[in-house]
Amino acid sequence: MGETDRLLEVVRGRKAKTVGLQFPVGLRTRAVELAREIEEKAGATCLVAADPSFGACDVAEMPVELIVHLGHAPMPHLRYDRVFFYDLPSPPLDNLAFVDAAEPMLPKRVGLLTTVQFRGWLPAIREHLERKGHEVHIGEPDRRVAYAGQLLGCDYHTAAVVAQDVDGYLYIGTGDFHPLGVAFLVDKPVVIADPERGSARTLGDLKDKILRQRHAAIARAKDATAFGILVSRKLGQARMGLAKDLKALAEKHEKRATIFLMDVVSPEFLEGYVVEAWVNTACPRIAIEDVLQYRRPMLTPQEFETVLGEREWKDYLFDEIRA
């Protein structure tokens, strides 16, 4: 039975007459075809949510009987309404050359990590590494992640939970952000085995480069008196309580802080407001990955505490959404 059949069964089973579809950028090419198939074969009318979708933290509200969210696994602690997560299976694992390229760089005891799309590969990669003499640990999921070994840009639980048992990590994936987060949270080496490039690499000096950027942002914000604290409207990114605590902390230090509520965080939406620095409580990736796009310093909550003198720079902490 094909993957689409499984989805059609769900739509028919729920007797949904209207279906909303939400796709991450990488799956947009399939949206129109899938909508058409559902309309033709299950007799439902489809709406495609065209607001960008960044993760299971970000499920679109839609005026439909069933929302189908593609490409992400649900976050177990969130309460979703009428949402079916249609997480596609991992692509076939054709060869392990990219893992073999990483293997000589790995310690004996290694933690195995990945993102949702490659989760299906972990058992085979574990077995492969064990045959080569490694002791492989895959962290169990918890209330914020669905799968063993799965990382989110805002959640490194499956790395932290095996930290005592390993001397380094192997990350299966294409980008640098998730392994960077691991390197910040657990002071152990991280090797990236990249299935797209078919090769392996370390993080190199990326962590140092980012630390310099973070230090610069903190330094630039030191003399600011007016801060804007960003709060996301997205279900799994909304940290209003944290924002209010940070505002109170700012006021304790005789700084002013205004809370800004928004959906998509984007530089042009923040132009014109009279603040000297931003504090981001939405997706943690925004402050780290997009910092150079913003005219004013963009701090994480922990960095704002450092600016206010409530946290030492040596206690630098990477931002996660663990609440």
Add this chain to the structure above:
Amino acid sequence: MGETDRLLEVVRGRKAKTVGLQFPVGLRTRAVELAREIEEKAGATCLVAADPSFGACDVAEMPVELIVHLGHAPMPHLRYDRVFFYDLPSPPLDNLAFVDAAEPMLPKRVGLLTTVQFRGWLPAIREHLERKGHEVHIGEPDRRVAYAGQLLGCDYHTAAVVAQDVDGYLYIGTGDFHPLGVAFLVDKPVVIADPERGSARTLGDLKDKILRQRHAAIARAKDATAFGILVSRKLGQARMGLAKDLKALAEKHEKRATIFLMDVVSPEFLEGYVVEAWVNTACPRIAIEDVLQYRRPMLTPQEFETVLGEREWKDYLFDEIRA
């Protein structure tokens, strides 16, 4: 009593402990200061909505007891929940040189038009023109606009309602879009008196230029078989019924159409979807003003009817949201 005092009275009067503030781009510079004043003087906690705000069609949902929407007049037909429209008074009318620059270009019988920010100037400008021998007509508002003579980018009622009584229009404002809409809907000359530049101008060949662009978009979409119909999430821009009608019309003509639901309509959010042309049922300005930003043709609903052969090009109709 200052304008802020009036707002503080409203906040106190409603005993609001939490206040959401929404600003158009031009008023963002005042956001932080106003939030602070409300927090200090009315004891409420403020949230600033940082999603872009394009008009009274677009009022942010916020988890607060009172939403203050600045810079736009309410649209009488919409049902707003907990919203106070704090429409600032028009700036002082220092001199009428820009009107005098327009005056020689005007016919005797003239319709006077503007946008919300200059509404307060119309009585003085009417009197000024009458002294110069003109017969001035200012169209009464209706269920979609709040003030006499007021235009919206999606509503030209106050121009149309006096069309029989005038031989041309004077538009008081800074941009070209509103007078362009008038020129499309009523085939009479429009003169722009621009208070920012302090001068006057006609639309020149802008209408012809736009007509050529629209013709090109229609021509490019003629052979398309897959269309994407955009529906806005915004309160006063949501035309789902129209979108469904257009989808059915497309299917009658053996074309395929998929409905896309979104908040901010932006080129990068539409990249990747497999459609050959877009049909915009959100703010009518998007298809006209932003057309060159989109890789694929962006049609108005009426243009889509032309593409499908249901409307003649000679019956070209400018898109309004009059429902």
